[in-house]
Amino acid sequence: MELLIFYPIAILCVILALGVVFNKSPINSAICLIGMMLGLAGIFAITQAHFIAILQIIIYAGAIMVLFMFVIMLLNLKSDAEEWRSRQRNTFLSVTTGFLMLGALYKIIDVILETDFNAPAKVPDTFGTAASVGESLFTDFVLPFEVASVLLLAAMVGAVVLAKTKLD
Amino acid sequence: MADLSHYLILSAILFTIGVLGVLVRRNAIVVFMSIEIMLNAVNISLIGFDRYMNQQDGQIFSFMVMCVAAAEVSVGLAIVISMFRNKPTVNLDEFNILKW
Numbered sequence: 001m002e003l004l005i006f007y008p009i010a011i012l013c014v015i016l017a018l019g020v021v022f023n024k025s026p027i028n029s030a031i032c033l034i035g036m037m038l039g040l041a042g043i044f045a046i047t048q049a050h051f052i053a054i055l056q057i058i059i060y061a062g063a064i065m066v067l068f069m070f071v072i073m074l075l076n077l078k079s080d081a082e083e084w085r086s087r088q089r090n091t092f093l094s095v096t097t098g099f100l101m102l103g104a105l106y107k108i109i110d111v112i113l114e115t116d117f118n119a120p121a122k123v124p125d126t127f128g129t130a131a132s133v134g135e136s137l138f139t140d141f142v143l144p145f146e147v148a149s150v151l152l153l154a155a156m157v158g159a160v161v162l163a164k165t166k167l168d
Numbered sequence: 169m170a171d172l173s174h175y176l177i178l179s180a181i182l183f184t185i186g187v188l189g190v191l192v193r194r195n196a197i198v199v200f201m202s203i204e205i206m207l208n209a210v211n212i213s214l215i216g217f218d219r220y221m222n223q224q225d226g227q228i229f230s231f232m233v234m235c236v237a238a239a240e241v242s243v244g245l246a247i248v249i250s251m252f253r254n255k256p257t258v259n260l261d262e263f264n265i266l267k268w
Contacts, residue, residue: 021189047219071245108180117172121222141228148235155239162246
């Protein structure tokens with residue numbers, strides 16, 4: 001039953017991800033990326049990770065993508081929107097890299113399809129709610145939580161310093 | 169929930185698309201977006217395993233991944249802005265200032 005919801009969202013996500021890579025102008029790439037993030041939030045919601053789905057929408061589709069849009073518009077990249085092409089001459093290295101990537105993808109899918117995953121466990125009703133995730137966040141994982149706050153502070157200070165007009 | 173294999177295959181495909189974007193594109197901002205695709209692909213795996221094993225630790229991990237992604241994007245875009253100030257382009261082929 002859930003596959004009826006899963007497959008359209010998954011196909012949409014893959015198409016939008018390809019759109020991010022192959023779009024000409026960065027602003028269209030950013031819009032495709034927002035769509036992909038929203039689709040992934042839907043996939044998280046199917047998996048009953050409701051809290052993470054909401055966080056995905058707020059953090060990725062909201063905050064991070066606003067940052068991207070902001071920078072794209074700040075830099076006024078319209079001149080850069082003309083034709084991007086892949087390289088004219090394919091070197092031996094690039095062809096090898098492409099084949100290795102395809103081979104790795106094929107191998108991963110092969111292994112996944114051969115492994116026998118039993119039916120997923122029945123989960124309790126509180127699985128993935130903000131209350132239960134928050135409880136394990138503030139009991140078992142309180143040290144990583146604090147480290148994350150320090151990381152975000154450092155990133156904020158670093159971004160301000162890097163983007164300052166004059167560094168002297 | 170659908171089978172775990174669906175989630176893992178979706179994750180693998182999205183990760184490969186992200187790697188493709190990092191390798192192919194020359195626009196620095198699009199390269200950052202491809203990195204976001206890769207981080208999201210990893211999140212799908214984490215959430216899928218998490219539901220499959222009936223534990224909540226994976227959700228905490230994906231929360232941490234989101235924190236790191238936010239930090240990475242803010243610092244990375246600040247670097248892009250300050251590089252753009254030196255040389256008005258975001259084409260990665262033209263940046264060789266770390267070469268010596």
